[in-house]
Amino acid sequence: MTPPIQKIVYVEDEPDIQAIAQMALESIGGFNVILCSSGKEALDIIPVEKPDLILMDVMMPEMDGPSTMEALRQDPLCQDIPVAFMTAKVQKSEIDEFVQLGAIGVIPKPFDPMTLSDEVRGLWAKAHKD
């Protein structure tokens, strides 16, 4: 039985995308969403909030998605929280690269606000099946 997702930390530096994704995840998906605007902020918030899932943009200034994840992996409080990336680059090789880093999957951008929550659930279920 796959446990349900309740809390998601969403890391994204672009306010527009933040807004639409938050709307999609909360209003359509029914998740509790906590927003972070940078990798650094995420490192402060995640250990406190202990979400079920972290959703993270790949390309962010200063600290990008993969390095944020790497830093989270150093923290015993956060290292087991699944991470999914969002990116406009959906080359197979890059997806593989992210998965090798430990991400449970990649959601391609531009995403569809109506189906974003389903995609998140799909990745979640797949990760739990594996």
Next chain:
Amino acid sequence: MDEVVKEKLSSIRARYQAQLEQKAEQLELFWQQSKIPPTVAVGETALSELLHLLHRLAGSGRTFGFPDISSVALELDRSIRDMDITEYRSDPEALLPLKQKLLKCLAQPVEGDYGGADRHFRKDTEYLVYVVEDDPAMGEWFHQALHSHGYDVCMFRSLAEMRERFLKQRPRLVIMDVILPEDVSAELRVCEDMRLFNDANVPVVIVSSRSEFNTRLMAVRAGVRAYLTKPVNQTTMISCLHEIIEEQPSDPYRILLVDDDEDLINIYRLNLEEAGVKVYGLTEPQRTLEVLESFRPELVVLDLHMPVCSGLELGQVIRQQVRYANIPIVFLSADSSEDIQLEAIRLAGDDYINKPIEPWRLRTNLLARLKRARMVNQYVSELVKEISFKEQHDALTGLPNKMQLESRLKLAMRNVREGVRKHMALFLVDIDNFQQVNDAYGHELGDQLLVDMAKRLESSLPHSCIVSRPGGDEFAILFKSMTGPHQVVHYSERLLELCDLPFVVGADEVKLSFSIGVAPYSAHMRAIDSKTLFKQADTALFRAKGSGKNDYVIFESRMESELIARVTLASDLRKALQNDEFHLVFQPQVRLDNNDIVGAEVLIRWEHPRRGLVPPCEFIPVAESHGLIERLGEYVLRSSIRYLAKCLSSFSRAIPLAVNVSPRQFAAPEFVEQIAELLNEYDVDGGLLELEITESALAHDIDTAVNKLNRLRKLGVRVAVDDFGTGFSNMASLKRYPVDMIKIDRSFIRDLPHDEDDLAIVTAIIEMGHALGLKLLAEGVENEEQMQMMRERKCDLVQGFYISRPMPADAFESQYIENLHGSSKLTR
């Protein structure tokens, strides 16, 4: 859709839309600034800002309901990234149409499906595709490919599973492999299912690894819409699906209509545009060539009767150019004479259609032709891509080959000259002793090692540098941008570290080392072209190899003159071999117990026509690196044996000669046969010949070496181990070789009697050699004291300046051979 959600969506969308104008301004600004060469730092920053902006637009547009923004921004982003930076700077105009298109999208964003959400709510099945695939890996591929192109996908492991679902919910299209393993009466069942799909008007695409006639025929009979063979190209599959679902290709067909009747053109145009075809209507035939070039139609329709020139003439003008041969030409005419029709087809056309024709009939005819023409063009362009890829890449590693490296190198050098980058550098990396790995493990594993090496290089170097394999075990790495010498050192060291981890070859782990030659390039070196730079890297590499391997050498200009000298010397050497510019000299070898001359070492001298005498230490390494050493070695062997024969016939006696044999010469499989043939040819006894072979030549392949030595011994030829003590000398392995003598290297004798260490070594070598039953000869004996020390330590033979310098044949003969009293004594 939930009203609240709808409202929220539209307010977010409005906010996004409100910012698009500002984004357009940013685009213009970055576009202008990014053209500035980065000597002014703003250009570099602006370019990355520009790419970042495009990336963001591509990643957001569709989410906010403006799919055009996403697709155009993505296209522009890719086009800029595909270009080299210089190309972009010198000709950003090439991208202008795309940029204009994006600006238009930003100014007047077309509201599309709300990110596909509306369509998702409107009708679930619009983009729903069912895939039947029993191979999980292949299934994953389908899912990924379709999903990333906006299709909703349902995967099924078997036809039966899918049929069940099909009855409940119909997809837009079905993709399946023809025969799945579990289906026993597969053919029948597929046909049955096909009837089900056909009745429901759901198109079926077959993706199969089978290509035989019967399967294909079955597919045709079953009414399959497309048949793709595995491995499938993703682009081909997606464009095929698009065409079936949308009933028109994603990239519209282009057709050129030439007719002097504008009304007719308009009617046809209306009708064709409805089917998604782009039509260029032309009433002035004289502009045809120009339109062919700019509009690039896939089909041309010509009216036969026009005032300026006839369609028949125009058709011939088009056909004069081979590059338009792939464009079908269809004639339209009210003149239905069969003769004219035949003539039109004979001269230029592919078909002839009688006017008047109902527009829909014309449309069907033309669409069918367009579809085939598109297929041909796609096939050809894929072939061209494949061929040009193969032409520019190394088949084994998939890395760029020498040809591509050269063009990239030229571009990178131009960038430096034009100030786009400050410095660049070309690295040549060579695997030390790769030949030995190849010999020991075979070519297949050797090749695998090269592939591993390629991967290791690629994965550990920055993406911006180009790793290529110009040939053999040599890799070239082009660093397009370098900040300065410290970076060259940094990367050289990093490359050397790459061999810290052993390579896996077959079941073994092999530790390798690299030699690296680096040629840096900066703007002030404008006189140097790419070929010269490559040679400089090569010279540095040669140095690195010479300095004991596992090292890097950075090219310096003083190596230049050495390089030129070496190249000149090599070509002179080639001529010298043809013109017989060499002669032999002889250095006597003397028995210490009775001062008898028992032999002489043969040395080669080159009398250069301009330079005079060239010392062997200068030309032997050149001969080695230019593949001339074998010919040179053969020359010395043949001349020595011929000289022995000459002595025998002139003086009825000869002094045994010791001839140096290079490792490569000795490694040749036919080496022993060659000696036997020469002895036979000149009728010389093998006992008069001694071969001097270095220990490293013997150590290469011990079994083969022992075998060769035994065969030489049967010929009566003696073998001495040359330069003993200088390499990885190993007394233990020495006992395995059937050799006769050890020559103690001159470096141990030089500092005698003062150097006690050397004396200890020499003493030990003599004792151990004697214990193994070998004769000992000390090289480079230069004074009486050294001679005396060797005598005291019971060394058997000596050779050196103290006894005699190497002497030309006539002096050697008069001093040692013409003596009729039998044995030759040292006269000192």
